[in-house]
Structures are given as structure tokens and as C-alpha cells.
Amino acid sequence: MGSAWLLRWLIAGQVVAASIGTLIDIKYFPDNVALGIILTLSPEVLWLAYFLKSRRVRHVFKSHDWDVAVNAIYPTQLVT
Secondary structure (H helix, E strand, C coil), rough: HHHHHHHHHHHHHHHHHHHHHHHHHHHHHHHHHHHHHHHHHHHHHHHHHHHHHCHHHHHHHHHCCCHHHHHHHCCCCCCC
């Protein structure tokens, strides 16, 4: 298992923990639900989506060719 998968599993665990925290908030602290979703659950879901879909993550962690891929993804010269 590569480091990208380890990070994905760790972030998925954070999403699960934040979801459980949100469920606890719904039952015991309903005034804190919106704040909990905004500050914990939403950022974790966004990070997980980024690590699952990002071309940059794939090049850095899987193919290890970020030095070459960066020029194709983010060209430094304007093409005329």
C-alpha cells in the first residue's frame, strides 16, 4: 500500500470521526451542528475528494514524475 492510499484511509477515518461527532452533536448539542459541519466535516470531505481525484496527487504519490508532469499541467510559457 502506497503513501497516497495511507493518506486516503487516514482522511476517510477523519471523515468517519467527524460524522460520528456530528451525530453526537445532533442528539446532545443541536446548537453546534452547523458549526461542526462547517469546521470539521466539510474540510475533511473536501480533502478526501481532492486526494481521490487530483492529478497532482497521482503524479506525486503514484507515478513519482511530478518534476516532469508539472510542466505539462502548469506550463510556464504562454503558447502563441
